[in-house]
Amino acid sequence: MKDYYVLQQCELEADEKILRVNGEKMRRLPVEDIKGIHLLAGYTLTSGVINLAAEHNFSIHVYNYYGIYKGSFFPPPVQPTGSLLIAQLESFQDEHRKLEIARAILEAGNAAANTLLDPFNLRIEGQVHGDGLEGLRLEEARIRKGYYAELDTVLPAFWSIVKRGRQPPKRAADAILGFCNGLLYAKMAGWIHRAGLNPRISYIHGQARAKNPLALDLAEVLKAPLAEGILLEVAGSGKESSLVTEVNEGVYLNEKGRKFVIRQLEQVLDRSVRPEGAEREDTVEMWARSVPRKLHRALVSGKRPSFPVVPGALSGKAMQELQAGRTEVPG
Numbered sequence: 001m002k003d004y005y006v007l008q009q010c011e012l013e014a015d016e017k018i019l020r021v022n023g024e025k026m027r028r029l030p031v032e033d034i035k036g037i038h039l040l041a042g043y044t045l046t047s048g049v050i051n052l053a054a055e056h057n058f059s060i061h062v063y064n065y066y067g068i069y070k071g072s073f074f075p076p077p078v079q080p081t082g083s084l085l086i087a088q089l090e091s092f093q094d095e096h097r098k099l100e101i102a103r104a105i106l107e108a109g110n111a112a113a114n115t116l117l118d119p120f121n122l123r124i125e126g127q128v129h130g131d132g133l134e135g136l137r138l139e140e141a142r143i144r145k146g147y148y149a150e151l152d153t154v155l156p157a158f159w160s161i162v163k164r165g166r167q168p169p170k171r172a173a174d175a176i177l178g179f180c181n182g183l184l185y186a187k188m189a190g191w192i193h194r195a196g197l198n199p200r201i202s203y204i205h206g207q208a209r210a211k212n213p214l215a216l217d218l219a220e221v222l223k224a225p226l227a228e229g230i231l232l233e234v235a236g237s238g239k240e241s242s243l244v245t246e247v248n249e250g251v252y253l254n255e256k257g258r259k260f261v262i263r264q265l266e267q268v269l270d271r272s273v274r275p276e277g278a279e280r281e282d283t284v285e286m287w288a289r290s291v292p293r294k295l296h297r298a299l300v301s302g303k304r305p306s307f308p309v310v311p312g313a314l315s316g317k318a319m320q321e322l323q324a325g326r327t328e329v330p331g
Contacts, residue, residue, distance in 0.1 A: 001035040014048030061186035069182030087299040108307035112224035116312030159235035168250025180227035189215040195292035229312040236318025
C-alpha cells in the first residue's frame with residue numbers, strides 16, 4: 001500500500017474496487033493498494049469515491065492551488081475510542097499532565113533536530129521549560145529561532161530561512177517547509193485516525209484554528225527529518241530556482257518542485273533507521289506511525305509518553321555540497 005499524489009486537475013470516480021483518476025491521463029488505482037490520496041490541484045469527486053474510501057479505509061487529503069494543506073476525509077475509526085476519548089479529555093483538562101505531554105513532544109522534536117545538525121558540528125541548546133503552556137510555547141519559539149539560525153549557516157543564500165514567512169511564503173525555504181509540513185500534517189492526521197485518537201484534542205496547538213490540531217502537535221516530533229532535512233537535501237541538489245515560482249507577493253513550489261519534494265519525502269519515509277535507544281531498525285514511516293500509538297499507550301497507562309527520536313540523514317552528495325558552502329554562525 002502507498003500514498004498517491006495527484007498534481008493536476010482531475011475527476012475521481014469509483015468503479016467497484018477501482019478508483020479512477022480522470023485527468024490528462026486516466027489512472028486506475030486498485031483500492032487494496034491505496035493508503036491515502038493527496039489532491040494537489042482542482043478536483044471533483046463522486047459520492048461513490050467517498051463510499052469506496054470509507055469501505056476500504058483510506059484517507060483523502062486536499063490542498064489548495066498553492067499546495068497548502070486544507071483538510072482530510074477519514075473513514076470511520078477502525079476501533080471504538082470511547083475510553084480513549086475520556087483519557088484524552090482528562091489529560092487535556094489536567095494542566096500538569098498537559099504540560100508533561102507537550103514537553104515530551106517538543107523534547108523529541110528538538111532531539112531529532114540535533115541529529116540533523118550533528119554532522120555539521122552544530123547544536124541547539126536549551127531545555128523545554130516554561131511557566132505554563134504559553135511559557136512553554138515562548139521558550140520553544142526561542143529554541144526554534146536559534147535552530148533556524150544554525151541551519152542558515154549550512155544553507156546557500158537562495159535557500160536560507162532567515163525568518164519564517166507562511167501566508168504567503170516569502171522565500172524559497174518557506175515554500176519547501178510549508179509544503180513538507182502540509183504533507184506531514186496530512187499523513188500524521190491519518191496515522192492519528194488509525195491510532196483511534198481524537199485529532200481535535202491537542203496539547204500544544206489547542207488554540208490554533210486548525211481542524212486537526214493534534215496533527216500539528218505530533219508533527220513536531222518529525223519535522224527535522226521530514227521537513228528541514230528535505231530542505232537541506234533540496235538545497236544540496238543544485239536545482240535552485242527551477243523548483244519555485246513567484247506568484248504576486250509569495251514564492252511557491254511549481255509542479256516540478258512539488259514532484260521533487262514528494263519524491264524526497266517518500267525516499268526518506270522508506271529509509272531504514274534506528275532511533276537512539278531503540279532495540280531494532282525499521283523504516284522512518286514505521287517510526288512515524290508509532291508516534292500517535294505512543295501517545296495512545298501513554299494516555300491509557302497514565303505514564304509520560306516516550307516518542308522515538310527519528311534521526312535526520314542526508315545523502316552524501318547533499319552533505320558534500322552543503323559543507324563546501326558553509327558560512328560562519330551569525331552573531
